[in-house]
Amino acid sequence: MSTDQRAVEHGWLADLRASLADDFATQTARLRELTELNADTGDPGEAHNHAALLAVTRRHLEQITGALSRIADGSYGACERCRESIPAERLEVLPHVRFCVPCQEKHKG
Known part of the structure; x- marks a missing residue:
């Protein structure tokens, strides 16, 4: 890999790190807002929605981390x-992705 390619990759990773830190x-x-919001309306649908929002937010935090x-x-x-490289296009769309497409299909399979 040339010095220019390393510099571009380093810059891209620095930008990604900053973006992920902002998302975090x-x-x-x-x-914090969802946790502090403890308004029990007695509506089971609202309780379910609140629990789902908490779960999704926690999952996003785990992915970012x-x-x-x-x-x-x-x-x-x-x-x-x-251990193969994940294509840059996939990483741009899903920066938290852990698997290449073939392995993701096997993992979810």
Whole structure:
């Protein structure tokens, strides 16, 4: 890999890290807000929606934390199953993705 390619990759990872850190802060604030919101209306539908929002927010935080950890340890962009590189296009769409498409299909299979 040339020096220019490394610089571009480093810049892209720095931008991604900053974006993920912003997303982490946003999701943390959302989780805090949802946790503090304890208005029991007696409506089971509302309780279900609240629980679902909490679960989704926690999952987003886990995904962001995982991506930040992989960036920090240098494994970001490698499939966790086959260790092949995940295409940049896939990472751009799903920055928290852990598997390449073939392995993701086997994992969910």
